[in-house]
Amino acid sequence: MSEPLRTVNVGLIGLGTVGGGVARLIKSHHDEYLAAYGIDLKLTRACALAWEQAEAAGIEREAFTSDWHDVVTDPAVDIVVELIGGEHPATEIFTTAFENGKHVVSANKALLGRHVETLAEKARACGVQIKCEASCGGGIPIVSTLEHDLVGNKILTIAGILNGTTNYILSRMDAEGADYADVLADAQAKGYAEADPSADVDGFDAASKTAILASIGFGTRVTTDDVYQQGIRTIGAEDIAQARELGYTIKLLGIARNTDAGVDVRVHPTLIPADHMLAKVNGAMNAVYVVGDAVGETMFYGAGAGSFPTASAVVGDILSLSEQISRGVVPLPEIEPYGHNLAFKPMDELQTKYYVRLKVADRVGALSETVDIFAKHNISISLINQVEDGKSGVSDACSVIFLTHRALEKDVQAAAAELASVDCVAEVANVLRIEDVEAWTEGVMAN
Amino acid sequence: MSEPLRTVNVGLIGLGTVGGGVARLIKSHHDEYLAAYGIDLKLTRACALAWEQAEAAGIEREAFTSDWHDVVTDPAVDIVVELIGGEHPATEIFTTAFENGKHVVSANKALLGRHVETLAEKARACGVQIKCEASCGGGIPIVSTLEHDLVGNKILTIAGILNGTTNYILSRMDAEGADYADVLADAQAKGYAEADPSADVDGFDAASKTAILASIGFGTRVTTDDVYQQGIRTIGAEDIAQARELGYTIKLLGIARNTDAGVDVRVHPTLIPADHMLAKVNGAMNAVYVVGDAVGETMFYGAGAGSFPTASAVVGDILSLSEQISRGVVPLPEIEPYGHNLAFKPMDELQTKYYVRLKVADRVGALSETVDIFAKHNISISLINQVEDGKSGVSDACSVIFLTHRALEKDVQAAAAELASVDCVAEVANVLRIEDVEAWTEGVMAN
Numbered sequence A, B: 001m002s003e004p005l006r007t008v009n010v011g012l013i014g015l016g017t018v019g020g021g022v023a024r025l026i027k028s029h030h031d032e033y034l035a036a037y038g039i040d041l042k043l044t045r046a047c048a049l050a051w052e053q054a055e056a057a058g059i060e061r062e063a064f065t066s067d068w069h070d071v072v073t074d075p076a077v078d079i080v081v082e083l084i085g086g087e088h089p090a091t092e093i094f095t096t097a098f099e100n101g102k103h104v105v106s107a108n109k110a111l112l113g114r115h116v117e118t119l120a121e122k123a124r125a126c127g128v129q130i131k132c133e134a135s136c137g138g139g140i141p142i143v144s145t146l147e148h149d150l151v152g153n154k155i156l157t158i159a160g161i162l163n164g165t166t167n168y169i170l171s172r173m174d175a176e177g178a179d180y181a182d183v184l185a186d187a188q189a190k191g192y193a194e195a196d197p198s199a200d201v202d203g204f205d206a207a208s209k210t211a212i213l214a215s216i217g218f219g220t221r222v223t224t225d226d227v228y229q230q231g232i233r234t235i236g237a238e239d240i241a242q243a244r245e246l247g248y249t250i251k252l253l254g255i256a257r258n259t260d261a262g263v264d265v266r267v268h269p270t271l272i273p274a275d276h277m278l279a280k281v282n283g284a285m286n287a288v289y290v291v292g293d294a295v296g297e298t299m300f301y302g303a304g305a306g307s308f309p310t311a312s313a314v315v316g317d318i319l320s321l322s323e324q325i326s327r328g329v330v331p332l333p334e335i336e337p338y339g340h341n342l343a344f345k346p347m348d349e350l351q352t353k354y355y356v357r358l359k360v361a362d363r364v365g366a367l368s369e370t371v372d373i374f375a376k377h378n379i380s381i382s383l384i385n386q387v388e389d390g391k392s393g394v395s396d397a398c399s400v401i402f403l404t405h406r407a408l409e410k411d412v413q414a415a416a417a418e419l420a421s422v423d424c425v426a427e428v429a430n431v432l433r434i435e436d437v438e439a440w441t442e443g444v445m446a447n
Helices: A017-028 A030-037 A051-056 A068-072 A090-099 A109-126 A142-149 A164-176 A180-189 A204-218 A237-245 A307-325 A366-376 A409-421 B017-028 B030-037 B051-056 B068-072 B090-099 B109-126 B142-149 B164-176 B180-189 B204-218 B237-245 B307-325 B366-376 B409-421
Strands: A006-013 A039-047 A079-082 A103-106 A155-161 A248-259 A262-273 A285-292 A296-303 A351-361 A381-387 A397-404 A425-434 B006-013 B039-047 B079-082 B103-106 B155-161 B248-259 B262-273 B285-292 B296-303 B351-361 B381-387 B397-404 B425-434
Touching: A006 A017, A006 A068, A006 A307, A017 A030, A017 A039, A017 A307, A030 A039, A030 A307, A039 A068, A039 A307, A068 A090, A079 A090, A079 A307, A090 A103, A090 A109, A103 A109, A103 A307, A109 A204, A142 A155, A142 A204, A142 A285, A142 B142, A142 B307, A155 A204, A164 A180, A164 A237, A164 A248, A164 A285, A204 A248, A204 A262, A237 A248, A237 A351, A237 A381, A307 B142, A351 A366, A351 A409, A366 A381, A366 A397, A366 A409, A397 A425, A409 A425, B006 B017, B006 B068, B006 B307, B017 B030, B017 B039, B017 B307, B030 B039, B030 B307, B039 B068, B039 B307, B068 B090, B079 B090, B079 B307, B090 B103, B090 B109, B103 B109, B103 B307, B109 B204, B142 B155, B142 B204, B142 B285, B155 B204, B164 B180, B164 B237, B164 B248, B164 B285, B204 B248, B204 B262, B237 B248, B237 B351, B237 B381, B351 B366, B351 B409, B366 B381, B366 B397, B366 B409, B397 B425, B409 B425
Parallel strands: A006 A039, A006 A079, A079 A103, A262 A425, B006 B039, B006 B079, B079 B103, B262 B425
Antiparallel strands: A155 A248, A155 A285, A248 A262, A285 A296, A296 B296, A351 A397, A351 A425, A381 A397, B155 B248, B155 B285, B248 B262, B285 B296, B351 B397, B351 B425, B381 B397
8 A cells, every 4th residue: 555544534423323324334344445545534523412322333432422513623523424414403513514624424315405505605615515425315326426427418307216215115005006004004113114204205305305416417506495296195006006007107206307498396206107217116225317418318226225325325425535635635615516597497387198086976977077177277188097996985986097198287287176176076086297208318419 | 607717628539439429529518517617628639540530520620630649748638538449559548648647538448358457557657547437338327436436335246237239139039039140130230239249249348347347346456357258149039038937037247246255257148037127127228236235236227338328428537537637636546446456256166046958859868868967967957848949950859948956157067068968968058147146235234
């Protein structure tokens, strides 16, 4: 080893699932990092609420503190790793660390989804970096891919299975013909889903990640609030079965498109062709499909959560910073990364095909009334299919699936509202989008 | 834009499919790179055998030369891009460029597959870098992923569909039930396969890429010569059909495993479970499946060839070097990257299940004789299936498929040799490995 070795001091805040994994990974791989990269990585400070947590993660007694200020102000610390999540005190940890000249590695999608731009500006002003590979897609190196590897491209589309819990639920519903509530209950019993599952099943988690990936991929300002959001609670076994019969798979996708009509960002259950690569991603695994104008279609697949997969991303960021620090080179702040200020395409203006499931009154003329309402809103129907479900919950109504031709979101929502208000419709059970995956590759350069 | 802008001068050698794509990508995206990264990327010199080639790629007259020495010795050039392929004069281009203080970006898998270590040493001695993202997997950012993003892991397994031509042929054989020769002829007619297809169908191309990825992923010396190599010429429609019936898909895989028994590197047609992510990669697309001990299973999917996909990788490398050059920071040479000097596991010692197709004489006792030969070589058979193919080419013989239990490569090859020599066997049509994909994730850290 001819390079000078240097100790890089890490200050770790948060010793939960991910933080504990990071501590254990750094400890078990210390000698390998030293041999391979010349980096003597030390967990110099570690902060958790209780010593027991730190002890379980193998932290030395003298490194432990329960006050995060001790970590971010410690002159020895080169890199602060924030793994507590949430907005506060994470924001204060970031800014105090920056002011003390420390780089920050974080997996905090909630914070970065809302404030990546202002935090990046602050880091830039202080001459330090934020690295957030672990905030999206767990162990999948997707942030780095967008930030570095695909920079020769204009990124046209990002479409991701970004939440393992919902993909696990939808995959099991598909494999077993099971109902949402039953699979969710089982997933909760097994620890795959939280007691309060809303961050996952209502799409918040995926929306934060979609915002971060769109910001980085498109080089523009996208926050979680810009992302249209619809969850999977209304998806039933009959929807999955119907979709499959029509050649589709239902996935909760975070979709970001960089179109001439503006940036289109949304999270919702989506019908995609069953032979699309994203449709083949099952269980709790994540995948991010990216289209660049030069590279064309790509997909990046891996574990989106879990202690060691996420720790892999965190430690990758730490080592990336360390390789520069260890040679005395100050890591370069990125050039103003969100400079494009692209306009958004309003959700109302989305045009695609739709899958609508209604509970229609079981009487003559009811179906014809519903079709009239679609027509009144400029929506033309390509298929109507009455579903035998035997458990519609409304004894004098039956489930009917409508597939539309290409229609305008605004019109479909207006039609859905009117359908919900008329006597012949007992329930508008689902309004789902059938994604035009062909459009995802529009703008790819012809070879 | 508050950062100082700087012109980065690129010298491009080779203006074929990839070189032409690089020239056109740099030209069409010049303003975008300037706006987004502050880099004024200039194609200062470009070398091709004929001016017409350069003109077609949009090269300025004054930048053109037909002598590569003009490019590597031009004091203005910061980065040399070598896209001519082959060993000579590519080797001289690399070394002269290094001696002139220039970084080299290359897609030259043949050269790097044999000499990546010595070239990297030379670059290191000259204080410059080699970037070779485009040498493996075309547009898929797999080199960077192994070099940077997954550095927190011990890489356990790399298994890739690294050759688009063979995946296209195998996918079409699978979809259409077609024979190898027919699909190859059609692929040649359409320009998907070369007139002399041996580099693709015999596995040379995949072997070079496997060597490069294993070198980088495991941090050890692996050259193309270390990679066991078997192509797809012997695969027939009946093999594909039989495999499918047994729940497998046949893919030409480049497999590299970092095991306690040594590094195991090989390219061969492989039976993998039909529900494995690699089995779902169809057509000319490539994918690299990587297992790290922390991150677990990952897969990276995209176009493995083509003008703009490969140019995406080349320009990604150019911009990565440029971001450092443009701020006056000399890109850091990597720490001795192939320092592990791991031992190889001899191919003879491979242990897995096998798929063997024999043409067995159509007479009483013939089958029993073959089974005896397997038994004599310590190979136990799990399934025997006589195939009705109607076109075996040997009128008094029939195709019989044997699946083995776990056996030793050495024993299987010895049995195959003996089977080939006995009267009751007309032909040993195929000896294929059924990959133990469960073993690929052995050593992953438990969450």
